[in-house]
Amino acid sequence: MKLLLTSGGVTNPSIHSALAQLLNKPIAQCHALVIPTAQWGHPMCGPASVRGLLAAEPDFRHLSGLGWASLGVLELTALPTIGEERWVPWVRDADVVLVDGGDATYLSHWMRESGLAELLPSLPDTVWVGVSAGSMVMAPRIGEYFVEWPSAPDDRTLGMVDFSIFPHLNAFPTNTPAHAERWAADIGGPAYAIDEQTAIKVVDGSVEVVSEGQWRKFG
Numbered sequence: 001m002k003l004l005l006t007s008g009g010v011t012n013p014s015i016h017s018a019l020a021q022l023l024n025k026p027i028a029q030c031h032a033l034v035i036p037t038a039q040w041g042h043p044m045c046g047p048a049s050v051r052g053l054l055a056a057e058p059d060f061r062h063l064s065g066l067g068w069a070s071l072g073v074l075e076l077t078a079l080p081t082i083g084e085e086r087w088v089p090w091v092r093d094a095d096v097v098l099v100d101g102g103d104a105t106y107l108s109h110w111m112r113e114s115g116l117a118e119l120l121p122s123l124p125d126t127v128w129v130g131v132s133a134g135s136m137v138m139a140p141r142i143g144e145y146f147v148e149w150p151s152a153p154d155d156r157t158l159g160m161v162d163f164s165i166f167p168h169l170n171a172f173p174t175n176t177p178a179h180a181e182r183w184a185a186d187i188g189g190p191a192y193a194i195d196e197q198t199a200i201k202v203v204d205g206s207v208e209v210v211s212e213g214q215w216r217k218f219g
Contacts, residue, residue, distance in 0.1 A: 001120050002127045002203050003160075005135035007167035008196030009062030012212045015199045022127045022201070023095060030095035032068040037076040038099070038133040041106020041149040053100050063098050063131055076107075079114035091119060094126060101132030101167075104142045105152035111137065117158055132167045135200070139164040143183050161202055163190040169214055170195055177216070184218035191218040 002022045010016050023030055036053050039045035051057075054073055056065035064071055072090065074097070079087050091097070099107070111117040120128075128138075136142045140159040143166075147155050164187045168175045180193035192200060197213025209215055 001123045002125070002201075003138060004127060004129045004199055004201055005138060005161075005165060006129065006131055006199040007135070007165075007169070007171075007194045009060075009131050010066060010129070010199075011062050012197050014210050014212050015197075018199060018201050018208075018210045019127070019129065022203070025095075027066050027068060029069050031070045031072075031093065032064070032096045032098050033072045033074045033090065033094040034064050034098040034100070035074050035076060035107075035134070036100055036102075037110050038102030038104065038107035038137070040077070041103030042101075042133070043148055045102050060100075063100065063129065068096075074116075076110035076114040076116060079116070084115060088115075088119060091116070091126075092123065096127040096129060099128065099130045099134030099137070101134055103147070103149040103152070104133035104136040104139075104157050105147055105155065106149040107133055107137045108157040109149075109152075111158065117160075120160070136165045136167065138202075140189070141187060143187050145179075145183050145186070161207075163192060163200075163207070163219075165200070166191065166193040168196065169193045169198075169216075180216065181218075187218070189219055192216070193218070 036050045137157045138160045141155050166180045184191045194215045195213040198211040198215040201208045
């Protein structure tokens with residue numbers, strides 16, 4: 001699977017160009033699945049924000065509202081009850097999977113429970129576009145700083161990349177460079193702090209930062 005790990009989505013021409021390279025065809029010809037699941041695990045999210053994502057409302061113009069040929073919904077909490085014979089073909093037929101933010105530990109839990117995490121390595125041509133928690137979930141850890149789901153056993157996530165992500169750099173009073181430094185010291189491994197104008201592209205283990213904004217690498 002090819003990864004485009006962002007903080008705020010496809011927010012500028014450089015990230016848009018990186019996405020186009022990964023897809024290898026115009027967005028208007030690509031079929032997308034959107035995963036809202038992480039939102040249910042975060043206290044700041046709820047029905048209104050999920051509706052906005054799925055309806056591709058203006059606030060989500062950098063993800064679900066990019067102009068896809070089709071936009072379907074993959075709700076991970078439902079998958080264990082319907083059988084892989086139904087949902088696996090949906091994922092295999094998609095060009096891109098759009099994964100919104102929320103709580104990354106909740107998302108990680110349901111990616112494992114649903115079987116999606118196990119399926120991903122068999123999808124070499126599919127593009128994963130993550131926003132916030134949708135990106136952080138690919139890391140080995142997210143740091144206790146970002147755990148909002150009360151049932152999370154710890155801050156571990158999927159470990160599909162070998163670095164962690166601090167998103168929304170300078171977007172909130174609690175996401176300053178000083179906060180990122182303290183977070184990185186706790187992570188104790190390779191990590192990036194990225195703002196809304198930055199993405200990390202990962203293809204076959206090769207990591208490239210794509211940015212028109214601010215970012216920092218730790219470790």
